[in-house]
């Protein structure tokens with residue numbers, strides 16, 4: 001018996017007669033109630049018959065059994081179960097004075113201290129956490145009195161707490177005090193403190209009757225290897241007495257209490273009926289019918305384990321209540337069948353179909369998610385996501401609650417309609433003249449009419465309450481929606497701000513880019529300008545260099561003039577001049593006079609005037625551009641012919657005074673004859689040096705070789721003059737035929 005055999009187990013505990021009851025021997029129910037201590041059955045004699053009806057449960061505890069034994073056979077199994085991470089519940093049900101409080105709490109302050117289930121469970125749970133350093137135990141204690149939830153451990157007096165359903169944590173009571181338990185003494189004191197706060201009042205059956213449902217919850221939190229926290233709760237419930245108003249000799253307050261107690265127990269019974277499958281309308285479990293069932297929603301059915309201890313008294317005065325309790329407990333015990341059956345069904349083909357359908361649904365949802373616009377993710381920051389999710393879940397729960405309320409309303413309407421029809425039928429039965437009713441039947445019908453009248457009143461009350469719940473539900477929905485919108489709005493505002501900032505930055509970036517472009521263009525222009533300037537400077541530099549050379553030449557010519565006297569100034573005659581010799585001259589190039597030539601000429605003129613020198617340019621050999629040659633072939637070009645002819649002609653006429661020939665062999669560079677060589681004929685008489693630049697082609701190695709023996713430097717005029725003179729006077733020094 002140490003393991004739970006089904007998710008919902010029902011035990012019956014028989015309370016022994018009290019001393020007072022023993023004294024009244026007629027009060028013993030033994031003649032009506034039989035129980036074999038070795039079996040889990042009770043035989044009970046139904047009213048009006050001599051036969052015993054058999055009630056079967058998971059176990060029956062006779063009068064002499066102790067609280068510890070009861071604990072060992074019931075709640076101890078649940079403690080093991082919460083250790084595995086499942087929620088579980090144990091509630092004591094029964095009429096006033098049947099021993100519920102005794103079973104759950106025991107005699108906590110009396111000298112014959114006999115702790116009940118709560119204390120034993122606490123002890124065992126503490127052992128659990130002491131053996132596992134990664135676990136915590138928390139305790140909360142509340143009561144439901146007149147359909148209001150009150151915290152029994154709060155320092156103040158907070159009444160009417162809300163019950164909400166959290167999709168992750170399950171049923172929650174926001175604002176409910178919760179204490180971490182580390183030792184039994186503290187826990188014990190908390191329980192005593194809570195018990196003292198419970199609403200109590202004397203009834204005819206119990207001097208210290210507790211008038212509320214007391215719910216004590218242990219929450220066991222265990223950190224598992226993955227780092228996640230496994231949270232499970234054990235709810236231990238001492239229900240208020242299930243008796244009818246008349247039995248407990250009540251005043252008006254007791255009547256209200258009784259109505260509320262009855263309602264919640266009725267709701268609990270209805271839930272149990274549906275979970276047990278007794279009612280055909282099994283689709284909707286009316287957890288919302290009372291605070292008690294709402295609170296127990298995640299502790300009844302599903303993956304939870306529940307133990308009901310139905311307490312009955314052996315007192316005959318409680319006969320009717322005992323019978324009701326047995327019937328109630330019997331119905332509850334049928335939950336076992338339903339759940340077992342469901343588990344069996346899971347092994348059949350239906351299960352495969354369910355899985356298949358679920359897989360299809362999952363696939364559909366995945367696709368929907370994939371195709372859904374990522375509105376939320378784009379607007380909600382990760383840190384807000386959990387809050388947003390939680391609000392979303394609360395909204396879903398709120399919506400679910402709304403539909404449940406609407407369903408309840410429909411059910412109430414239909415119940416009311418049925419009750420009214422039944423009422424009419426009973427009234428007809430009672431008032432019909434032709435029916436013969438004896439006093440007993442009449443009393444029964446009247447009793448039934450009263451009960452139905454009470455039911456109709458309850459329906460009305462319930463309807464008003466549900467309407468109020470719908471109003472509250474809609475208010476809650478609005479506030480949740482507001483909260484969600486606030487998150488969205490706030491994020492939206494932030495996003496808009498960021499977008500504006502981003503646009504600003506983009507504009508700034510664009511401006512910078514454009515400015516950069518402009519700067520680049522400017523830089524390029526400046527570069528070109530500077531290159532041009534460099535070129536100008538370089539050309540000016542060249543000009544300066546050239547002019548410097550000219551100056552040197554001027555000075556040299558002046559010197560030559562003074563050195564070469566007119567008498568000895570014999571005309572230089574080229575002898576044996578052969579045109580083939582100059583055919584190797586690949587290029588003698590000149591151009592039409594340029595501005596710089598003109599400037600140079602002016603400079604030279606001015607320089608000459610300044611220095612009192614004769615003006616330059618005396619060789620009309622090169623004064624005519626058409627005489628300038630360009631020859632690449634071995635045969636003389638017409639131009640070279642012209643050149644030769646002209647040279648010879650001038651030589652013949654002896655009209656040309658060639659004072660000096662400077663020959664320089666540049667690296668492929670041909671210097672044009674200076675402008676001076678093309679000077680006007682007016683200055684012919686005054687001889688002036690001129691240059692001939694040559695480029696010697698490879699095919700005329702002969703000439704090239706000879707020329708290469710010439711000094712490769714610009715000679716001073718007098719040196720050059722001497723050289724030329726020697727060349728002319730001693731022809732052949734440059735070769736047999738080459739005479740210049």
Ligand SMILES: Nc1ncnc2c1ncn2[C@@H]1O[C@H](COP(=O)(O)OP(=O)(O)OP(=O)(O)O)[C@@H](O)[C@H]1O
Nearest residue numbers: 015095096097098099100101102206209210240241
């Ligand atoms: N198994 C038992 N053995 C001895 N005494 C018991 C037992 N069960 C109950 N009693 C005694 O019976 C009396 C009534 O019990 P208890 O207060 O537990 O009833 P109850 O069902 O909680 O009543 P109520 O619903 O009115 O609170 C108490 O004095 C209690 O000590």
